[in-house]
Amino acid sequence: MLGYVVRRVLATIPVMAVVAVVVFLLLRLTSGDPAAIIAGDNATSQDVEAIRTQLGLDRPIVQQFGIWIGNVLRGDFGESFFFKKTVAELIKERLEPTLALSVCTIVLAVLVAIPLGVLAAWKRGTWIDRVVMGFSVLGFSVPVFVTGYVLIYFFAIQLSWLPVQGYQHLQEGFGGFIERLILPSVTLAVIYVALIARITRTSVLEVINADYVRTARAKGLPELPVLLRHVLRNAAVPIVTVIGLGVALLIGGVVVTESVYAIPGLGRLTVDAVLARDYPTVQAVILLFSVVYVLINLLVDLTYTVLDPRIRY
């Protein structure tokens, strides 16, 4: 097991190397010039050229890559072209909102989706099943920003129960922190509730009529312990897989949700940096996201061994 973990961690090194090269080249090959953007609309060609030289963008690409990768290996991700801050500082500032939004979304999605999925499977073919699956299709189909605007309209504008936008750091008060996270988390959770509920239903249906479940019922166990201990436990592997995938996919959803709710998180930082061609920031954020992807996959794989003792690495 330990050997497996070490091997998986070591395997991330070539993955990160490939990501680093691809991101670096992709940004350089994409049209757009950070120097021209920084200089502003009224700048002359000479102004743009001066800024390009100052940023080191006039150097050959190989040299630029060498400097960047050397600094990254020393733990220095460089300074943002725009923000007059180091990229590490920027990421540190933006990490909390994204982390808070992601955790709230996943917790909410899991707490709602798994019971719904189990319920739909347990009541298969009834109106309950049809309602849950109908909601599931709707959850998949409606874009995140539409859900966001609808929720804002009702709960923030019409009812004034919750704020329209913004983020409050946890240390500034738990009330404001959670109040500002409710709408974004619900918005983002809708799609994951749909995804996890469907997979839960399918997985539960595969085991709900298994011999050991029938035996448990025959022994006189009440329905709830049967569902939780015997059915859900044995249906858990695909559910955990999809939750893991969901966490990874969350990064894409966070970008839109953070924009709609004006949350200054990593998603918005990524969009702003891409639009402004802020190479050091984009490179660092993509590397960070890649590490998160790899670690989540590792965590999901390790969870399998806990849920299913037959799985060994």
Added chain:
Amino acid sequence: MNLRGRIALTCALLSLATVTGIAPVPALAETTLKVVMHSDLKIVDPIWTTAYIVRNHGYMVYDTLFAMDAKGEIRPQMVDKYEVSRDNLTYTMTLRDGLVWHDGKPVTAEDCVASIKRWAAKDSMGQKMMGFVKELQVVNSRTFKITLNEPTGLVLGALGKPSSNVPFMMPKRVADTDPNTQISDFTGSGPFIFRKEDWKPGDKAVYVKFAQYKPRPEPPSGLAGGKVVKVDRIEWKWIPDAQTAINALLAGEVDYLESPPHDLYPVLKQDANVKLVNGNPLGNQFTFRFNTLHKPFDNPKVRQAVFYAFSQEGFLKAVIGDPTWYKTCRSFYPCGSPLVTTKGMEGLLESNFEKARALLKEAGYDGTPIVLMQSTDLGVLTNLAPVAKDLMEKAGFKVDMQSMDWQTLVARRAKKEPPAAGGWHAFLTSWVSADILNPVMMGFMNSSCDKAMFGWPCDKEIESLRDQFARETNLAKQKAIAEAVQVRETLYPTHIPLGQWYGALAARKNIDGMIEAPVTVFWNVEKKGR
């Protein structure tokens, strides 16, 4: 309930309030104005970049020697009095008494001279002015002298220039920074102090009232006059999504939107707690820019054909829609500004396709497709290019409209390569009117070939007229020269003006005192109630 019970209840309520973040409002809470500006503040050096958001930041933190008032006239601002010698070769300027930097040190003539030098190294009008300057000399702590080689009417206009780059005054230790390096000390002497520690790019920028700021005694007028601050703190909150910004205003979470999109004005008008104000009566001008380096636009006759094919109404309708917020203006200089004129514009901008086709035939246009760059991510520009394409095709052009985001367009327009090799023929943009008030300020009129802005027009006559304008000190004669430049522009078009448009700022009803000026400024703005 007995006393112990009451105390216990009070303690419990206070604890609950603390935990949930509901704290009692202090009796003398400061007034905070929450504003959504047109862009996020990422850079904070208004000399290093020409970006408008940084210029607006500059007006918060820094002060200027001169400023343009509501009538377009240049008035002293930090300067108390100034004298011009009889030969128009020496300007002696004395600063107002009591001006101090945010760190409490007095503003000196030495600071101002250093600031002028740094600004002039970056700004095109500053460079033009410095071409006439023989010496900048400190006379005493409050007085400095500008000595010229030959007379020019540019000195006051340049020092009172309202838009990017604005000659903001900075302490000498800051102004001595290389003009191509960003400053890291944000000490100014303007009406607000920038709170660096609260600045979170991508989220908000915070300014607090500078208690020691000494406003001029005159009432505010444009960017000139007394800058009296009536709120304690201003937060520039960055909300990238326009709909969310509007929702935040409707819900009372923010007080003021600098530039809501035109298509959402009806939503704002429906709310009784919100008002729309045209804060910039001079507005903005849509412009079509040629690349004169490559065929067929290297031929002025082909460019003239475009001039004949276009009409302003179509562009304005397609983008702005509501005539309340636009007007046709057949002048290169903005309508409402001192130099506005229709001279030379007869017959132009009337969609005269027959004339356009005749000109194309005369010029021998061979059907080369025109690479027209369309910006798709800035709402106020997106619809311009399709209108241009339609009108040009009606005149006989072949048009290859290429869509891209604004930042890609900005990078591509700097390329001199032929259009088929990644270059371009034309694009459309918008200018703040305050940036194009005269032939020297108007960047697109610069026709100095390689030294000109992207598009690189090359015309000795226009350059000679711009030089004459810079040398002239008499206003009437300046106007005559500006007219001559416009007439020449109709024969050698560097760009085409496509009409004037206005943007409203949206504010809660309890916000008052907004100043009509080409730049959004926050002195005189007050917030009644909370």
